[in-house]
Amino acid sequence: MTSPAQVVAASSDAADLHATATALLLELQTQLGALAATATVATERGRRPFRPPADWGPRLGELAYGLYLLADQTGVDVEAEIRLTADALVRRAQRSGPETGWPFTSA
Structure with a gap:
């Protein structure tokens, strides 16, 4: 079975997604902000219970991908x-x- 780290390494090589750690951290911050914004909207700024909206899974997947990419690029x-x-x-x-x-x- 292929691990998530292997999948990210192979796909980032194929897509030429190599970047500096600083650039990847900034992108991760942007993705985390998008997740937070999604939760803010979904809960009406915390006034309603959180129910993951349809775009929650893909946004979380993008964040996880970015984390694995940062790890790959920094040798972790x-x-x-x-x-x-x-x-x-x-x-x-x-x-x-x-x-x-x-x-x-x-x-």
């Missing part, structure tokens, strides 16, 4: 890093119980 095995982060969160939860705050600040 993002799948291995995801596993390490998940393992650290599980270990922390086992030591101290369920997390009460955002878990990534001190993983």
Whole structure:
């Protein structure tokens, strides 16, 4: 089976999507902003429950693609890093119980 990292690497090579890390970070910021704007509209600025609209999946996919592309361009095995982060969160939860705050600040 082909991993997401392999799919991104092959497609970015085929489409000549190579860019600097700075350019890719700016693009990721734009994509995250588009997701936030979608959530803002869908919830009427937080007044309604969030229900993912039809364009949510594609926008999230574009953001994930951009993250994998940044990892590929900077030599990071993002799948291995995801596993390490998940393992650290599980270990922390086992030591101290369920997390009460955002878990990534001190993983």
